[in-house]
Amino acid sequence: MAFAGRWETETQEGYDAFCKLLGIPDDIIEKGRDYKLITEITQDGDNFTWTQLYPANAKVTNKFTxxxxxxxxxxGGKKFKATVNMEGGKLCANFPNYHHTSEISSGKLVETSTAGSVVLKRTSKKI
Structure with missing residues (x-):
């Protein structure tokens, strides 16, 4: 249940390089660079609902077990099939172009997305 709650981005490392690698347009990268992404997570045992709230009221909700x-x-609206696994307290999933892990570390939500040698690390505080 450690993941459950509402989280707000505090820091991001590697944001520009990661977004460029995924082919996100420069104007969208610019808009999102300093945006405080809100992540809402509900957890019931092994069942999760994971919602991310983006600028302009855009949101993406994924439910998984x-x-x-x-x-x-x-x-971006791309639909895909994935299996989220728990490995050493980290949620791990393969997205179409990258590998994503989420963990709780020192009371913070730490998300790491890796595509080849490019890494995006986002740290969020509970709100």
Whole structure:
């Protein structure tokens, strides 16, 4: 249940390089660079609802159960199938172009997205 709650971005490392690698247009990168992304997570045992609130009232909600394949969607609207696993207290999933992990560390939500040698690390505080 450690993931449950409402989280707000505090810091991001590697944001520009990661977004460019995914082909996100420069104007969208600019708009999102300093945006305080809100992540809302509900957890009931192995069942999660994970919602991210973006600028201009855009939001993406993914529901998943640990260890079971599910339908997911990216902010760009790309739909894909993924299985989220729990590995050493970290939620791990393969997205179409990158590997994503989420963990709670020192009371913060730490999300790491890795595409080749490019890494985006987002740290969020509970609000």
């Amino acid at each position: 640990i260890g079971k394949e599910c339908d997911m969607e990216t902010i």
